[in-house]
Amino acid sequence: MKTTKPLFRFDLISLMPEMFQALTDYGVTGRAFKSGIIEMNLCNPRQFAKDAHNTVDDKSYGGGPGMLMMVEPLVKAIESLKDTQRKKRFKSAKVVHMTPRGKSLSHQLVRELLKEESLIIVASRYEGVDERINDWVDEEISVGDYVMSGGELPAMTLMDCLIRQLPGVLNDEESASQDSFVDGLLDHPHYTRPEVYRGIKVPDVLMSGDHEKIRTWRLKESLRQTWNKRPDLLAERLLTKEESRLLQEVKREQEQGPYN
Numbered sequence: 001m002k003t004t005k006p007l008f009r010f011d012l013i014s015l016m017p018e019m020f021q022a023l024t025d026y027g028v029t030g031r032a033f034k035s036g037i038i039e040m041n042l043c044n045p046r047q048f049a050k051d052a053h054n055t056v057d058d059k060s061y062g063g064g065p066g067m068l069m070m071v072e073p074l075v076k077a078i079e080s081l082k083d084t085q086r087k088k089r090f091k092s093a094k095v096v097h098m099t100p101r102g103k104s105l106s107h108q109l110v111r112e113l114l115k116e117e118s119l120i121i122v123a124s125r126y127e128g129v130d131e132r133i134n135d136w137v138d139e140e141i142s143v144g145d146y147v148m149s150g151g152e153l154p155a156m157t158l159m160d161c162l163i164r165q166l167p168g169v170l171n172d173e174e175s176a177s178q179d180s181f182v183d184g185l186l187d188h189p190h191y192t193r194p195e196v197y198r199g200i201k202v203p204d205v206l207m208s209g210d211h212e213k214i215r216t217w218r219l220k221e222s223l224r225q226t227w228n229k230r231p232d233l234l235a236e237r238l239l240t241k242e243e244s245r246l247l248q249e250v251k252r253e254q255e256q257g258p259y260n
Contacts, residue, residue, distance in 0.1 A: 006036055006037060006038050006039040007037050007038060007117075007166050007167065007168075008037075008038045008039075008114075008116075008117060008118065008119075008162065008163070008166060009038070009039050009040070009041070009085070009088075009090060009093075009117065009118035009119075010038065010039070010040040010041070010118070010119055010121060010159055011040070011041045011043060011081040011084075011085070011093065011118065011119070011120045011121070012040060012041070012042050012043065012121050012123060012155060013043050013044075013045055013074065013077045013078065013081070013120065013121065013122045013123060014042065014043075014044065014123040014150075014151070014152055014155070015044060015045065015046065015056065015123075015125055015150075016123075016125075016150065016152055017042035017043075017044055019152045019153075019156070020040065020042060020152070020155075020156065022156060023040075023156055023159060023160065023163075024040065028163070028164060028169060028170065029159070029160055029163050029164075029169075031169075032163050032166070032168075032169045035168070037163075037166055037167075037168050037169060038163055038166065041081070041084070043077050043080065043081055045069075045073040045074050045076075045077045046073070047077075048072070048073040048076035048077055048080070049073050050072070055070075056069055056070055056073045056074075057069055057070060057126050058070055060127070064127075065127065066126060066127025066128070067126045067127055068126060068127055068128050068129060068130055069124050069125065069126055069128070069129045069130065069133075070130060071129075071130035071132045071133050074122065074124075074129065074130075074133050074136075075133065075136050078095055078120060078122070078136050079136075081093070081120050082120070085118060090117055090118045091116075091117060091118075093116065093118040093119055093120045094113070094116050094119055094120070094138045094139060095119075095120045095122065095136060095137050095138045095139075096113075096119055096120065096121045096122065096137070096138065096139050096140075096141055096158070097121075097122040097124065097129070097133070097134075097137045097139070097140050097141070097151075098121065098122065098123055098124070098140075098141055098142070098143070098151035098154040098155050098158070099124070099129075099140050099141070099142060099151070100142050100145070100146070100147050101140060101142065102139070102140030102141040102142040103139065103140060103141055103142065104141075104142055104143075104144075105141055105142065105143050105144075105157065105158060105161065107161075109141070110158075110161045110162055110165060111165075113158075113162060114162060114165055114166075119162075121151075121155045121158065121159070122137065122151065123150060123151030123152045123154070123155040124150070124151050125149070125150040125151065141154075141158060142154070143157050143158070184233055184236070184237040185222045185223065185225075185226045185233065185234075185237070186222060186225040186226045186229060186230055186233070187222060187225070188217075188218040188219070188221040188222040188225065189221055189225070191203070191206060195207070203217070205217045216246070219242070219243065219246060220246040220249065220250065223243060223246050223247045223250055224250045227247065227250055227251070234247070
């Protein structure tokens with residue numbers, strides 16, 4: 001059953017719109033699209049090309065390898081989408097370009113983008129894009145310090161991060177709030193049946209039924225994971241008294257020998 005109005009709208013500019021079926025047809029995001037919590041419109045910039053071949057790329061002035069996406073088809077696509085959104089009474093959408101030189105995608109950035117009600121996402125391809133497109137772009141976002149063949153997969157990564165935070169998307173409303181990075185720490189370890197597998201046993205505390213002990217254990221193990229794998233996150237976080245105490249316990253345990 002669909003909701004009367006979507007909570008969020010995505011307008012995607014892509015030369016390969018079929019790739020986004022990975023989001024619309026499967027899993028948590030697929031259910032969110034089918035329920036009407038979110039909606040998406042796909043726009044191929046080729047429809048704004050001037051010639052019979054629908055050309056959207058050309059050689060770079062000054063020479064160099066590869067082809068660049070031309071500015072005019074992209075700008076016309078952005079303007080067309082903004083016009084459509086005005087007609088649908090959405091507030092003016094922020095235009096995001098997925099590019100390796102952009103701001104690193106983080107949970108904090110996701111929270112900022114969720115303050116919008118719609119986004120126009122440019123998923124570019126080829127060697128790059130005519131620099132003048134930036135006069136129509138509000139934010140550049142990167143999913144990591146590496147280069148991909150196009151912006152579709154980064155765009156889907158951003159969309160998935162946003163969609164799972166919307167009310168009604170996850171079956172368990174607490175799932176998103178307990179993800180890694182939400183509170184500045186990595187998630188704690190998780191276990192399910194069987195209780196013992198090839199001699200490896202689930203920690204006793206998780207079988208105890210003592211909710212306070214379980215909470216403390218999970219917080220301590222979350223701190224342990226973060227200290228061992230992403231200490232940079234701890235450097236940016238103001239720890240509570242309890243967290244500081246538990247982190248000191250973690251450090252002492254690891255100084256004494258391997259953790260079991």
